[in-house]
Amino acid sequence: MSTLSHIVHTVAQQAGEATADADAAKNTAAASGAGMAYGLAAIGPGIGIGYLVGQAVQAMARQPESAGQVQTTMFLGIAFTEALALIGFVVFILLKFV
Amino acid sequence: MLATLSALTAAAAETKETVNPVLPTTNEIIYGGIFFVLLLIFMWAVCLPPIKKAMRQRDEQVQADLEAAERARAEAEQVRRDYDATLAEARSDAARIIEEARQAAEARRAELIGAAESEIAAQRQAALAELDAQRAAALGDLTAEVAGIATAAASQVVQRELDAVSQRPVVDDYVNQAIAAR
Amino acid sequence: MFAAVEFPPIENIVEWPNWFGSGALGFNKIAFMSFLAFLLPVLLFLIASSKYKARLVPRGVQTVVESTVDFVEKQIILPTIGPDGMGYLPLLLSMFVFIFIGNIFEVIPTAHMPANARMANPMLLALLTYVVFIGAGLKHNGPKYFVQALFPPGVPKALYILVTPIELISTFAVRPFSLAVRLFANMLAGHILLITFSVLTISLVGGGILAIISPFSFFMLTAFTGFEIMVAFLQAYIFTLLTGVYIGGAIHPAH
Numbered sequence: 001m002s003t004l005s006h007i008v009h010t011v012a013q014q015a016g017e018a019t020a021d022a023d024a025a026k027n028t029a030a031a032s033g034a035g036m037a038y039g040l041a042a043i044g045p046g047i048g049i050g051y052l053v054g055q056a057v058q059a060m061a062r063q064p065e066s067a068g069q070v071q072t073t074m075f076l077g078i079a080f081t082e083a084l085a086l087i088g089f090v091v092f093i094l095l096k097f098v
Numbered sequence: 099m100l101a102t103l104s105a106l107t108a109a110a111a112e113t114k115e116t117v118n119p120v121l122p123t124t125n126e127i128i129y130g131g132i133f134f135v136l137l138l139i140f141m142w143a144v145c146l147p148p149i150k151k152a153m154r155q156r157d158e159q160v161q162a163d164l165e166a167a168e169r170a171r172a173e174a175e176q177v178r179r180d181y182d183a184t185l186a187e188a189r190s191d192a193a194r195i196i197e198e199a200r201q202a203a204e205a206r207r208a209e210l211i212g213a214a215e216s217e218i219a220a221q222r223q224a225a226l227a228e229l230d231a232q233r234a235a236a237l238g239d240l241t242a243e244v245a246g247i248a249t250a251a252a253s254q255v256v257q258r259e260l261d262a263v264s265q266r267p268v269v270d271d272y273v274n275q276a277i278a279a280r
Numbered sequence: 281m282f283a284a285v286e287f288p289p290i291e292n293i294v295e296w297p298n299w300f301g302s303g304a305l306g307f308n309k310i311a312f313m314s315f316l317a318f319l320l321p322v323l324l325f326l327i328a329s330s331k332y333k334a335r336l337v338p339r340g341v342q343t344v345v346e347s348t349v350d351f352v353e354k355q356i357i358l359p360t361i362g363p364d365g366m367g368y369l370p371l372l373l374s375m376f377v378f379i380f381i382g383n384i385f386e387v388i389p390t391a392h393m394p395a396n397a398r399m400a401n402p403m404l405l406a407l408l409t410y411v412v413f414i415g416a417g418l419k420h421n422g423p424k425y426f427v428q429a430l431f432p433p434g435v436p437k438a439l440y441i442l443v444t445p446i447e448l449i450s451t452f453a454v455r456p457f458s459l460a461v462r463l464f465a466n467m468l469a470g471h472i473l474l475i476t477f478s479v480l481t482i483s484l485v486g487g488g489i490l491a492i493i494s495p496f497s498f499f500m501l502t503a504f505t506g507f508e509i510m511v512a513f514l515q516a517y518i519f520t521l522l523t524g525v526y527i528g529g530a531i532h533p534a535h
Contacts, residue, residue, distance in 0.1 A: 072359045076525065079518045083458045086465035090120055093468065097290035098118050119294050119468075124304045126400035129311035133318035134378055134404060140318075142370040145325030149349060150369075152332040 034095035041088020048081040237273075245269035285482045293475055294397060294468070313395035317381040321374075352376055352520065360524030361531060368527060371412065375405060376520045383467055383512035386474070387505050394467040394512070399460065402519075406460035409523045414452075417530030428533040459522060466515050470508045477501035 056074035060067040249265050298306030328338075328345040338346050352373045357365045382395035396402050417425035429451055430444050477500050484494035 069359065072355070072521070075514070075518055075521065079462060079522060080458075082466075083462050086462055086469070087458075089465045089469055090461055093119055093290070098120070119290050120399060120464075122399035122403050125298070125301070125306040125308065126310045126314075126398050127404060128304060129307065130314045130395075130401040131404050133311075133314040134374070134401070134408075137318040137321060137378055138371065138374045140322045141325070141374045145322055145329065146349070146370050146373065148329035148332065149325060149345060152329065153346060153349070156337075 030095045034092045037095060038088045038092035041091070042085050045081050045085035048084075049078055052077045052081060237277075241270060241273050244273060285479050285486070287476070287479050293471065294393075296393070309391075309393060310395050310398050310400070313382055313385050313391065313393070314401065316385075317378045317395065320381055321377040348377065349373060356517070356520050356524050360521060361528040365524070365528065365531070368412075368416075368524070372520050372524060375408075375523060376516050379405065379463065379519050380513060380516035383516055384509070386467065386471060386512055387508050392474075394471055396463050396515075397467040397471045399464050402460040402463040405463075405519065406456040409459060409526060410456040413455075413523070413526040413530045416527045417533070420531045421533060425530065425533065429530075432533075455526060459519060463515050463519050466511060470504075470511055473504055474501065474508060477504060 053074065056070050056077075059070045063070075245266050248269050249261075252265070253259055296309040298308045299312070301307045324341055324345055328342045331339075331342055349369075353366070353369065356372055356376070357369060361368060378401075379396060382401055384394075385391040386394035386397070414425075417429065421428060430447050431440055432443065432447065435443055477497060481494050481497040481501055484490050484497055487494075
């Protein structure tokens with residue numbers, strides 16, 4: 001966390017020095033923070049959804065007769081897992097555009 | 099970090115004074131709400147009931163048709179079984195009738211044959227009897243003739259009238275011996 | 281041929297000017313899409329039901345309508361609420377078609393904007409879900425519903441210190457928020473994705489030698505358009521499915 005904060009500060013400082021414009025510096029820092037927020041937020045759900053779907057496919061291959069139920073449960077799991085990435089995306093929008 | 103980010107965000111928001119793309123706007127909330135509630139009311143009261151009714155009705159009809167088809171199949175099966183049974187009965191009847199007829203014909207034939215045979219036997223018996231009678235008659239005649247001739251011949255031989263009647267037993271005896279020897 | 285195109289500012293791709301009216305009654309593109317999302321299903325259902333007099337075997341519009349109803353019944357209500365949840369069919373069906381039509385405008389030419397990429401409709405529907413599932417729990421279980429939801433049976437007493445705050449937050453605080461954000465963010469992300477590839481394609485066409493890459497960019501745009509059609513359906517399905525799960529969990533708190 002402190003490393004992240006340091007990076008954001010550094011980017012902000014560098015941007016500020018480069019442009020010598022306070023608003024532009026803040027925007028640049030927000031943009032880089034936004035990218036980082038979304039990038040980090042995508043890691044966990046990416047792994048999670050991959051694992052989830054893999055396991056669901058395995059379950060369906062082992063028991064094709066329960067494929068419908070597994071599919072419904074799979075979509076629910078994807079929905080819950082994906083929410084984290086989407087919150088990251090919203091944070092990205094908030095940081096980048098607001 | 100969060101503090102930094104929020105501070106930056108707040109600063110950015112202050113400086114740019116733009117609308118937030120994440121927050122809803124009042125007019126869209128109002129129209130969205132109005133139209134969704136309208137959709138819900140229409141679905142509830144107007145649109146869905148006839149569709150559901152038709153679907154249920156069709157399900158019931160399909161079910162009824164299936165049952166009717168099943169019944170018709172069972173009936174056809176029953177009719178077929180009856181028909182088969184009747185056919186088998188008719189076949190066995192026919193076989194029985196043919197057998198009876200055959201037996202009757204057999205009996206009749208045997209009877210006819212027996213009658214014919216007995217008639218033939220009777221006729222033959224009669225013919226034989228007649229034959230015997232005729233033969234006996236002929237034999238008698240012949241014997242009488244032979245006796246006459248023999249008596250005449252003997253009369254010629256002995257030069258004396260022989261009585262045919264008194265010599266008759268001799269002749270008969272001889273004839274009988276001849277017949278026996280033959 | 282084309283000049284290089286800048287990526288438009290976010291206000292230009294999600295904010296729409298009012299067609300008429302102003303302020304709280306300003307009628308813009310999003311409001312018109314909400315109107316279509318109300319009008320199209322109602323018209324389709326009315327046309328379908330008017331045709332049943334002629335014939336009972338479905339064809340055309342009837343097939344579309346009936347398969348939608350059947351989908352919501354068999355794929356959403358039965359696995360989540362069960363056979364006793366058929367009373368929620370109008371609500372869930374309305375939600376499904378409203379969200380789906382709002383979403384599918386993302387890929388329809390001349391519209392090219394999902395109504396649910398604005399927070400208004402997802403937020404409304406999520407709040408409705410929140411009210412409905414709590415109402416369903418209260419209706420079926422009485423005030424005991426809150427006790428059962430916050431103190432799930434079968435948990436050791438000491439663990440309630442841990443479980444109850446988690447249940448409180450996850451059931452009564454996060455649910456509407458995550459529902460709304462999931463739909464909204466998915467549609468907004470898809471919208472921005474399509475805009476990105478459109479802008480990229482046009483920029484590459486006007487970019488001299490780089491124009492040779494633009495067919496690939498255009499291919500990606502086409503592929504993502506297909507992907508977004510799937511997402512539009514899937515998000516409507518997931519939103520409705522989660523509503524069903526929440527209602528089912530409120531009605532049968534044992535599971």
